[in-house]
Amino acid sequence: MDPLDLMLRQLRAHGTVAGLSALSAPWTLRVAGEAAITLIAPAHEQIWIQHSDSAGPVPVEPRQVALVRGPEPFFCTDQPRPDGHDGRTGRVTPVHEIGPGQGQPWPLPELSESTPSALLGVGFYRPSGAPSTRLLAALPPVAVVTESPHLPPMRSYLETEFAKGMARPGIQTELDRLLDWLLVRLLRDWFDQPGTQPPGWYLALSDGIAGAALRFIHTQPDRSWTLASLAAAANTSRTTLVTRLRDLLGESPLAYLTQWRMELAADLLSDPGSTVAAVARQVGYADEFSFSTAFKRVRGVSPSALRTG
Structure with a gap:
């Protein structure tokens, strides 16, 4: 996907x-x-x-x-x-x-x-x-x-x-x-359409290296990705992967991964039956504390506060 x-x-x-x-x-x-x-x-x-x-x-x-x-x-x-x-x-x-x-x-x-x-x-x-x-x-x-x-x-x-x-x-x-x-x-x-400026993520999809990395991120957000493992999955070097995503997306592979995980987490937390610990695992975090810290840093609010607010 x-x-x-x-x-x-x-x-x-x-x-x-x-x-x-x-x-x-x-x-x-x-x-x-x-x-x-x-x-x-x-x-x-x-x-x-x-x-x-x-x-x-x-x-x-x-x-x-x-x-x-x-x-x-x-x-x-x-x-x-x-x-x-x-x-x-x-x-x-x-x-x-x-x-x-x-x-x-x-x-x-x-x-x-x-x-x-x-x-x-x-x-x-x-x-x-x-x-x-x-x-x-x-x-x-x-x-x-x-x-x-x-x-x-x-x-x-x-x-x-x-x-x-x-x-x-x-x-x-x-x-x-x-x-x-x-x-x-x-x-x-x-x-x-000619004259349109598509967003970087759209252009990246047609790039062999960046597109492969994005698809791994999007289909396996729960995997414990590192820069090395993501580069290996995309069949390229770490340097090439960082350069390609910075050129197309304006951010590093791991920064994009974190942003995407937090967007998915925000959706999962809207489910009344979800728990913060379960959502943390679904987006690749081993424990609730590290997930909550990352979520608050990116979204400006804690997962618990998002659910109750």
């Missing part, structure tokens, strides 16, 4: 919104926060996304998909509208809200029965683990991905399913899982 695999296991679609309601200009949607990533896919017309962390409104064309980083709310509009006014009429545009809500999606409003200017597919992804924060940190506030050739068939299928409505047994789970697959493809396309 590589870093992207684990991070994606902890991001799951939740409450896909059937997005074939008619949105006739002028329209504004406020997308509520809470989601780690929100997927926005316009079908016919260009839309604009206004996020507080972006320099300005971001255009999204048909056959593009926007991945919007949360949890801050943002606006989706038919034209740039930073002040809420319609530039063509001067009137304030009514704002309609959607979002994951309290476990149930809010439906896209039927703003018009006429030919729509925009049809939106929307999916919400909630985080369920600390390692997913690495993935979120690697994304800009709004990542716009141009669809690669393998995506249009899936988009067409999703649009067909949306059009059939949500009042069918199992349809919510089906659409959520399809969007899980779509997120994996879109993230890979984004990181491989």
Whole structure:
């Protein structure tokens, strides 16, 4: 399992919104926060996304998909509208809200029965683990991905399913899982897109030496790794391994190992049935004391305090 695999296991679609309601200009949607990533896919017309962390409104064309980083709310509009006014009429545009809500999606409003200017597919992804924060940190506030050739068939299928409505047994789970697959493809396309600067851990996966070391760290965090044993497992020298990971990740192999172990430990400690001693063993520490010391140094709080807080 590589870093992207684990991070994606902890991001799951939740409450896909059937997005074939008619949105006739002028329209504004406020997308509520809470989601780690929100997927926005316009079908016919260009839309604009206004996020507080972006320099300005971001255009999204048909056959593009926007991945919007949360949890801050943002606006989706038919034209740039930073002040809420319609530039063509001067009137304030009514704002309609959607979002994951309290476990149930809010439906896209039927703003018009006429030919729509925009049809939106929307999916919400909630985080369920600390390692997913690495993935979120690697994304800009709004990542716009141009669809690669393998995506249009899936988009067409999703649009067909949306059009059939949500009042069918199992349809919510089906659409959520399809969007899980779509997120994996879109993230890979984004990181491989020209002009994008992927994070070091993503680049390291395609490196023969660094990638091998990361996979050992991620699949065997409970092993008593030393620099020598990790270098031997990756079939390289200690000097080469240190140089390669510093170049790609900006940190040493053992520093990365410690950070990863503490992220996994934070997730394991969230389980009410876990104990500090058991978690210590699962992330490669022989005793509770040394684990607690390392955890507090990295996370700024003791394992016991994290559990009770």
